[in-house]
Amino acid sequence: MLTRRDFLRLIPPAALVASTRAAEAPAFGRIDTHLHIERDAPPVVDALKASNWRGLNIADCRTVADEPSGLEEMLRSTLKVQRESGGSLAWASTFDARGFEAPGFVDRTIADLRRTFDDGAIAVKVWKNVGMAIKSKSGAYLLPDDPALLPVYEATQKADRTLLAHLAEPTGAWLPLGPGNPENGYYSNNPQWHMFGKPGAPSKETILTARDRVLARYPKLRVVGCHLGSNEDDLKLLAKRLDAHPNFSVDLASRIRYFVTGDRDQVREFLTRYQDRILYATDFSYRGGDASASARSLQSTHDRDWDFFSRGDMVKYGARQTQGLGLPEAVLVKIFRENALRALPGFNA
Numbered sequence: 001m002l003t004r005r006d007f008l009r010l011i012p013p014a015a016l017v018a019s020t021r022a023a024e025a026p027a028f029g030r031i032d033t034h035l036h037i038e039r040d041a042p043p044v045v046d047a048l049k050a051s052n053w054r055g056l057n058i059a060d061c062r063t064v065a066d067e068p069s070g071l072e073e074m075l076r077s078t079l080k081v082q083r084e085s086g087g088s089l090a091w092a093s094t095f096d097a098r099g100f101e102a103p104g105f106v107d108r109t110i111a112d113l114r115r116t117f118d119d120g121a122i123a124v125k126v127w128k129n130v131g132m133a134i135k136s137k138s139g140a141y142l143l144p145d146d147p148a149l150l151p152v153y154e155a156t157q158k159a160d161r162t163l164l165a166h167l168a169e170p171t172g173a174w175l176p177l178g179p180g181n182p183e184n185g186y187y188s189n190n191p192q193w194h195m196f197g198k199p200g201a202p203s204k205e206t207i208l209t210a211r212d213r214v215l216a217r218y219p220k221l222r223v224v225g226c227h228l229g230s231n232e233d234d235l236k237l238l239a240k241r242l243d244a245h246p247n248f249s250v251d252l253a254s255r256i257r258y259f260v261t262g263d264r265d266q267v268r269e270f271l272t273r274y275q276d277r278i279l280y281a282t283d284f285s286y287r288g289g290d291a292s293a294s295a296r297s298l299q300s301t302h303d304r305d306w307d308f309f310s311r312g313d314m315v316k317y318g319a320r321q322t323q324g325l326g327l328p329e330a331v332l333v334k335i336f337r338e339n340a341l342r343a344l345p346g347f348n349a
Helices: 004-009 013-024 042-050 071-083 105-118 150-158 184-189 204-217 235-244 256-261 264-273 291-310 329-343
Strands: 030-037 053-058 089-094 123-126 162-165 223-225 248-251 284-286 314-317 320-323
Touching: 013 291, 030 042, 030 291, 030 329, 042 053, 042 291, 053 071, 053 123, 071 089, 089 105, 105 150, 150 162, 150 204, 204 223, 204 235, 235 248, 235 264, 256 291, 256 320, 264 329, 284 291, 291 314, 291 329
Parallel strands: 030 053, 030 284, 053 089, 089 123, 123 162, 162 223, 223 248
Antiparallel strands: 314 320
């Protein structure tokens, strides 16, 4: 008679891992609320479907200064990927804030956004070039609460869409480069976003305080602060902001690593206390290349993050061994699913 042990010996190791992983997956479908799939990538979408994930595909307007605008192509490609996803993806549109001083900016921007709403966009993204790159004719940096942008937020609220706000960056953007900067690698390779020493550059807190004024001005506007609202290194300050603004939620995109290296008890307390305000997200990007490899990378990220949040024993996170958070299922289902459905109405899930 073939015992279970003998049977398992006959299964190839890769298949055994896949089987174990499938058994560990939750019964509920999970949602990744921060993806950038900018090209046709059937293997990526197929991998999402096979593992019972859905996602929000977000368009960004990343242009600064007088760079040619890639906005229309970004919107077209993001919408195309969404339409061909068979319901696995929703999508978010965006706008180019560089012309904020030009005549007709508000009317033109709102009209363009309404067209994306007609095409099913459930959210609008405002990106970090607001506050960190775009300047007025006088040389002053454009802040999130500039009067030219307020009608855009109001139109977003009126249309019952959500504002996705990637405003400011980790504190390392305002620190000198070097071993003491936790984001040294990124800003060494992306000096355009390194704000330290830039004449006239607003502080991180100046940008976030301007965002908070928008939250207070439009209390019915749903706002998701991308990347833990750029307070990834100060959960106490983030907690104060969440307490002050009931319309404010945050996603975890690219910032779970701060939980991994942080105080586990503090992280668990924060996630438990604000379990209704936190959305799982990765910030996965696909801009071309080997789609199958990208699909495997996304699946690996999802598996790694799920293990970290759901398990209480030692898990591997990148090259690091760390104790998982072991969150209760009632908290997990909110972070990985229910909060997305509430903060992003219209999500096809």
